[in-house]
Amino acid sequence: MANKKLNILVADDQTDILRSAEILFKSEGFNVVCCTKPTQVLAQIADHDFDLLLVDLNYQSDTTSGKEGLTLIKNIRQQNAHVPIIVMTAWASVDIAVNAMKLGANDFITKPWDVERLLSIIATQVELAQTKLKQQKLESENRILRSEHNSELVCQSAAMQQIIETFKRIAHSDTNVLITGENGTGKTQLAHMCHQLSSRHNQPFISINMGALAESVFESEMFGHQKGAFTGADNQRIGRFELADGGTLFLDEIANINEKQQAALLRLLETGEFERVGSSKTLKADVRVICATNANLQQKVDEGTFRQDLFYRINTVPIVVPPLIARREDIVKLAEHFIQKYSNKYQRKDISLTQSSKQALLMYSWPGNVRELQHCIERAILLSSEKQIQPENLGLTADTYSALTTATTSPQTNTNIVNYEGKTLAEIEYQMLDQALIKYVRKPDEAAKSLGISRSAFYRKLAKYGFDLT
Known part of the structure; x- marks a missing residue:
């Protein structure tokens, strides 16, 4: 002793x-x-x-x-x-x-x-x-992990390999990383890979979706609270920042936090100090922070909606994730990965893609990126009655094929009409959300406005239908 x-x-x-x-x-x-x-x-x-x-x-x-x-x-x-x-x-x-x-x-x-x-x-x-x-920390970590949808990151393309090399170069430093890219490009998986390649890989990796976090529970989720700190606080709770002590904290949708939350986060990054809700005792944690967003943070800084000092603090190493259409080498590999995942889940052993299906996947523009490809393969496995997935099982729509196919189509073809005939209300709502995300890339407020709903309602619907904003 x-x-x-x-x-x-x-x-x-x-x-x-x-x-x-x-x-x-x-x-x-x-x-x-x-x-x-x-x-x-x-x-x-x-x-x-x-x-x-x-x-x-x-x-x-x-x-x-x-x-x-x-x-x-x-x-x-x-x-x-x-x-x-x-x-x-x-x-x-x-x-x-x-x-x-x-x-x-x-x-x-x-x-x-x-x-x-x-x-x-x-x-x-x-x-x-x-x-x-x-x-207690392990139980909290497991609860968080059960609520997340983690999948293996497949990255054969040169662009993705370059990102991995960057992660390797900064592996032994605690520098903050900002990952940007369109919805569905795999920012969460990249953040997890950055953690796994770091010297903190044996310590916790804790993530939190800042866009889905209501302002009223921000401090409790981030910093924790004491028993009796507010109505319903029946037990002491450890916050995400404290859970990540010694490891990595991943802040997704970082662009969506307000001015007060930005100030609190800046203090965390500068000092590592915080107080639980209901306590005046200052605690400290050693945390490496990785942030992600589909927004243009520099533009938000110029507009005055995001603190410049916070932007500089989180943007030490910027990582830009290319859309799936810009890394076609990954498409078939990702599709095969999802086939293995869902064939096991739905007991469809030995199912595979035909060569024509692979070609269809390569010629599609993938506006929803990896997320859309994942849903496409899951749907194909469920709908295919044979051991091979045919192009018609993929459900790819003609109006979202890439320039490789649209270059030969008639200029009079209307590519903006969405056909809702024969679809259920849930399918229509899903498609409207998907189209809004595609049209208003990195602009969730405008996407919500275009649908005539509030931002919070927009995020609730995205969560309901399993949209992965990373």
Whole structure:
């Protein structure tokens, strides 16, 4: 335990007890803070983090009842639900010990203490608390991962290989990265690859969609909150920034945060410091930040809707992801990857693309990029009755073929008419959302306006139909 730099608070109204504890714990390499009053204890834990509290049950009011100590434990637990508490008293009482445990104490020791037993209790309680915290973080990470749709990144093209080489060159630095590109190009997968290639790859990768985050829950999601911080805050919650400590935090749709949120994020990036909602205690985390957007942030800076200092901070290494049509070498490889994924899911073994289907995929313009290709292959696997996917199973519309095919079509052909005949309401709504995203690239506000709905309603519908904005 000599190498463990634990922070321990000791509370007792007897200075000789405090002095003995301070000598013992400093000899073990601990940092020690001593208090003589319950009010001092509460003030200390409000402003500082401690690995363990060793508190007396009796102070100046009386010497035997333990009421002051029991009240102190109750007040500590209202502020901090997890810090280990060991209570001590010169008056050994089973009833007091039971009451202390009921109120949240973790163990009990009598004075004068046995040094070996005290150090053993401290080691055990600190280890249990750390294990519990790790488990809580792991559960939060798993909840986040279950809500995300991660897939393998397929990148054969020279343009994508160049991006990977850039990631390799910055692998051992903590520099911030800004990934830009159209909807559906795979920005989330690239962010995850950047993390995997970095020196932080064994640490958490935590992502959050800033565009789908309501302003009312921004601070709670990002920084966490204390129990009782607001109505419904029944338990302490660890925020995304703290969960990413030691690892990478991926902020998707970064262009959608407002001025207040931009200021809070700038402070995080500059200092790594934050406060949970309902607490004045400043915490710190070591986090590498990757941001992504389909918007033109430089234009937003010029318009005054995005802070210039924040833009410079997140744009240390800019990565521009080309649309799928600009990297045709990836199309068939991606299609085969999705075939393997969905053939397993839908029990359609040994299904494959015909050569004519591959040609159709290569000649299509893919306005929805990788996301559209993924849905196309999933639909084809469901609709195909044979072991080979034919071009007609792909459901590709003639009005969105690339210049390779449209160059031979009649100039009188109307390529803007969308045929809704025979479609369900859900299919029509999906197609309208898709067309709006294509028409208003990097302009979600205008896309929402064109559909006659609010931005929040627009994002809810995108989530409903599984649109991946990265």
